[in-house]
Amino acid sequence: MAALLEIRGLNVVFDGFRAVTDLDFSVHSGELRFLIGPNGAGKTTLIDVITGLTRPASGSVSFDGRSLIGMREHRIVRLGIGRTFQTSVVFEKLTVVENLDLAATFRKPITSLLTRRRGLLPAVAAALETIDLVDLADQPAGILSHGQRQWLEIGMLIVQQPRLLLLDEPVAGMSRAERERTGELLQAVAKDHTVIVIEHDMDFLRRFANKVTVLHEGRLLREGTVAEVQADPKVQEVYLGRAKEPVEAVPGGASPGGAVPGGASPGEAVPGGAVPGGAESGTPAEPMASSGKGGL
Numbered sequence: 001m002a003a004l005l006e007i008r009g010l011n012v013v014f015d016g017f018r019a020v021t022d023l024d025f026s027v028h029s030g031e032l033r034f035l036i037g038p039n040g041a042g043k044t045t046l047i048d049v050i051t052g053l054t055r056p057a058s059g060s061v062s063f064d065g066r067s068l069i070g071m072r073e074h075r076i077v078r079l080g081i082g083r084t085f086q087t088s089v090v091f092e093k094l095t096v097v098e099n100l101d102l103a104a105t106f107r108k109p110i111t112s113l114l115t116r117r118r119g120l121l122p123a124v125a126a127a128l129e130t131i132d133l134v135d136l137a138d139q140p141a142g143i144l145s146h147g148q149r150q151w152l153e154i155g156m157l158i159v160q161q162p163r164l165l166l167l168d169e170p171v172a173g174m175s176r177a178e179r180e181r182t183g184e185l186l187q188a189v190a191k192d193h194t195v196i197v198i199e200h201d202m203d204f205l206r207r208f209a210n211k212v213t214v215l216h217e218g219r220l221l222r223e224g225t226v227a228e229v230q231a232d233p234k235v236q237e238v239y240l241g242r243a244k245e246p247v248e249a250v251p252g253g254a255s256p257g258g259a260v261p262g263g264a265s266p267g268e269a270v271p272g273g274a275v276p277g278g279a280e281s282g283t284p285a286e287p288m289a290s291s292g293k294g295g296l
Contacts, residue, residue, distance in 0.1 A: 002065070004029040004194050005164060006051070009061035012045055012218070019045045020056070020218040020245075027165070032190035034205055035199045036229075037215035038238060043198045046215070047166050051083050060259050063164065082162035087171050088149040092142030095151055096133050099141050100124045103156035123159045130188060131155040132181065147178030151185060158189065165195045171204050183208035206230075214238075 003026035013022040020042045027033050035043050047053035049061060052073040061068045068076055082292065091099050094227055101124050120128075128134045131151040141152060150170050157165055170186070171179045183204060189195055199205055205212065205226060212229045214221040223230045 001028060003027060005196075006062045007046075007050075008047065008060045010046075010061065010135050011057045012042070012049060012054060013057045016287065018218055020049070023059070023215075023218070023220055025213065025220065027164075027194060027196060030190065030238075031108050032186060032195045032210060033197070034209040034212045035196055035215065036200070036205065036212060037221070040217070041215040042218040043215055045167065045218075047168065047196075047198065050076075050166065051081060052224060068196065075134075076137055077160075077162075080161070080163035081166065082157035082160055082164070083166040084150070084153050084157065084170065085167055087170060088146075088153045090141045090156070095129065095138050095140055096144070097124060097137040099152060100127055100155055100159050104159040106245055121159075121163070125150070127155040127158045130158060131185060145178070147174045147182065150174070154185065154189065158193070163194060165189065165193050167195065167197045169200060171199065171200055171201055179204055180207075 005025075005027040007023060007025040010023040010025070011018065011021050014237060022044070023042070025046070035046070036042055044056060049056050050063075050068065051070055052068065053074075056069065063076075063079060063081060066079065068079075070077075091102070094102065097120065101121065104121050128137055131154060133144075133148065133155070136148070140212050141149065144152060154165070154167070154170070167186075171182050174182060179201065186195060186197065186208060209226050211224070212226055213223045214229055214232075214235050216238050221238065222229055222235050224232075
């Protein structure tokens with residue numbers, strides 16, 4: 001079966017820095033694919049290329065057989081590709097249902113905005129159920145918790161009826177209960193959509209991922225099941241940094257600096273938004289331990 005999203009020989013260069021190098025990547029319809037890698041691995045840059053924010057130096061990107069290279073962002077959206085960013089974007093003064101209703105008009109003629117409707121659109125009603133915000137439908141979005149805002153933004157994508165959803169770290173900053181609910185939501189959404197998730201939370205990955213793609217320094221490092229990825233020595237080395245290297249002895253038997261090599265915490269998340277190049281564009285790779293979320 002042909003892939004819904006097909007990327008071949010992708011290269012992205014920023015002022016001489018190679019953010020993505022000779023990348024082949026494909027996703028089939030109905031997949032829930034997780035995309036992981038250290039900071040600077042090229043994950044957000046890849047999403048930026050798919051959505052038209054960044055133009056590659058070479059390579060091909062096709063969606064359902066149509067080339068996306070050179071296509072304007074709004075046309076890519078209308079083809080059926082939706083995206084969230086690391087920081088949720090909702091209209092705080094509008095109610096939950098008004099946010100969904102506004103998003104649902106995206107594919108409709110402008111005259112539909114001037115028509116008063118009675119009751120909810122079927123797509124809006126269904127999205128409310130899916131994101132589990134029925135009881136908060138008439139409340140302003142500004143009162144929602146961080147996790148609920150992320151669910152609302154996912155709902156705002158769903159009502160636009162995309163075929164492919166690209167989600168950038170959807171569980172960052174969530175409570176344990178919210179992460180669990182988000183994982184269940186992603187599984188439910190994947191029944192009718194294709195979903196690619198950029199994620200650093202390894203516990204979340206182990207709980208909800210089936211197939212995982214690992215990027216490192218702009219290249220494909222490993223692809224497979226969670227178990228296969230966890231067992232790969234190269235993936236372990238990337239995520240554990242220099243932890244396997246011999247530690248020079250110091251007086252008293254302590255490690256230099258009293259720290260475990262490779263135990264660096266991840267870099268700060270860049271606030272989301274339609275910024276060309278994304279959070280990683282033009283940023284050299286940095287060693288990362290396990291994002292503080294359970295490691296491999």
